[in-house]
Amino acid sequence: MSRSPSGPTGLGTSAARLSPPHQARPVGEGIVVPPLHCPGALRDDPALGEALNEHLVDWAGQMGLYPGKLDALRSDGFGRLVMLCHPETDDLDRLLVPARCTLAAWALDDHYCDEPELGARPELLGSRLAIAAAAVNRARMPPPYAAGLEDAVREDPVLRALRSAIEYLALAATPDQTVRACHAFALELLGLGQEGSWRTARRTPAVWEYLTHRQYNSFLPCLAVIDVVGGYRLAPQVHADPRVRAAVTTAALASSLVNDIYSLARENSSTTVDFNLPQAIAAEQACPLQEAVERSAALHDELMRRFEAEASALSLSGPPELRRYLAGISAWCGGNHAWHRTSARYAARTSL
Numbered sequence: 001m002s003r004s005p006s007g008p009t010g011l012g013t014s015a016a017r018l019s020p021p022h023q024a025r026p027v028g029e030g031i032v033v034p035p036l037h038c039p040g041a042l043r044d045d046p047a048l049g050e051a052l053n054e055h056l057v058d059w060a061g062q063m064g065l066y067p068g069k070l071d072a073l074r075s076d077g078f079g080r081l082v083m084l085c086h087p088e089t090d091d092l093d094r095l096l097v098p099a100r101c102t103l104a105a106w107a108l109d110d111h112y113c114d115e116p117e118l119g120a121r122p123e124l125l126g127s128r129l130a131i132a133a134a135a136v137n138r139a140r141m142p143p144p145y146a147a148g149l150e151d152a153v154r155e156d157p158v159l160r161a162l163r164s165a166i167e168y169l170a171l172a173a174t175p176d177q178t179v180r181a182c183h184a185f186a187l188e189l190l191g192l193g194q195e196g197s198w199r200t201a202r203r204t205p206a207v208w209e210y211l212t213h214r215q216y217n218s219f220l221p222c223l224a225v226i227d228v229v230g231g232y233r234l235a236p237q238v239h240a241d242p243r244v245r246a247a248v249t250t251a252a253l254a255s256s257l258v259n260d261i262y263s264l265a266r267e268n269s270s271t272t273v274d275f276n277l278p279q280a281i282a283a284e285q286a287c288p289l290q291e292a293v294e295r296s297a298a299l300h301d302e303l304m305r306r307f308e309a310e311a312s313a314l315s316l317s318g319p320p321e322l323r324r325y326l327a328g329i330s331a332w333c334g335g336n337h338a339w340h341r342t343s344a345r346y347a348a349r350t351s352l
């Protein structure tokens with residue numbers, strides 16, 4: 001039961017709905033995030049966000065994710081993230097499709113990479129990620145050995161969650177939409193492995209290397225399901241058009257830099273070495289962290305403007321579903337930005 005958001009929905013019309021946040025924002029550790037060039041959220045429905053969040057926390061509990069930390073998970077507000085990012089529908093079941101995928105991906109990052117209290121172990125990361133890729137992409141193995149993978153999926157909360165999220169996705173999506181999302185997930189896992197090797201080698205990546213990584217260890221899997229949530233289908237040949245890929249991956253990178261910028265203080269105060277663009281810039285360009293945040297923000301803005309220009313051109317010439325999909329990406333970026341500014345996960349404390 002999808003519905004179109006009320007009011008104008010095309011690219012560049014977001015200012016007509018909720019005003020975008022233009023104020024600089026302190027995020028802790030003396031860091032101030034400058035205003036970013038990003039649309040405002042198209043919808044803010046706290047009750048819907050709460051309802052989604054409760055379903056998600058229940059599901060996480062059933063999967064065995066975040067043991068003893070479900071209250072912290074609740075206050076991160078991933079349900080609110082999905083409510084903000086997918087204004088095309090207010091159907092709870094349909095919104096739970098991207099919600100489970102999003103939480104499963106974040107949980108993998110927390111459990112395998114970032115949080116030793118949740119079992120993150122750098123020396124296990126590579127093999128865990130490969131098994132996660134096999135679980136997501138349904139590796140087909142000779143019968144005596146297939147049971148090994150299925151046992152692993154049953155026993156590991158992260159694998160269980162990934163498998164469950166993909167199963168729900170497959171119920172709502174066409175096979176090509178599901179494969180598209182699984183492929184984006186696999187690329188994300190490749191990027192997470194890269195983080196593991198930087199960690200082991202105690203190395204800060206060069207800026208080019210970090211940006212290459214962040215292109216795929218990114219929100220690309222979230223963007224891959226926008227049409228599923230909207231209840232329409234972007235044809236595979238349209239999705240695969242290099243000009244469409246360029247616009248989508250540019251938006252994926254820009255939205256992941258929003259995460260880097262807003263999560264910097266959280267990552268700096270954690271016991272695990274973490275990676276983000278401001279740190280890579282500060283190391284390579286020998287500048288203070290605040291200056292690196294501003295340079296990161298400028299790069300984000302440049303990417304968003306590039307996405308907007310590419311999306312506008314594509315919207316003029318492409319099929320209606322492409323126009324809708326690109327508007328969906330714009331809305332997703334606005335929701336993602338609004339959530340990062342306000343989620344307790346990043347210690348933000350004020351409203352939109």
Ligand SMILES: CC(C)=CCC/C(C)=C(\C)COP(=O)(O)OP(=O)(O)O
Pocket residue numbers: 101102103105106109114188217218219220221222256259260263345
């Ligand atoms: C939802 C999804 C597909 C996520 C993929 C990868 C991921 C967890 C992020 C892009 C978030 O980045 P990060 O690992 O820096 O997250 P936190 O800052 O720890 O929240």
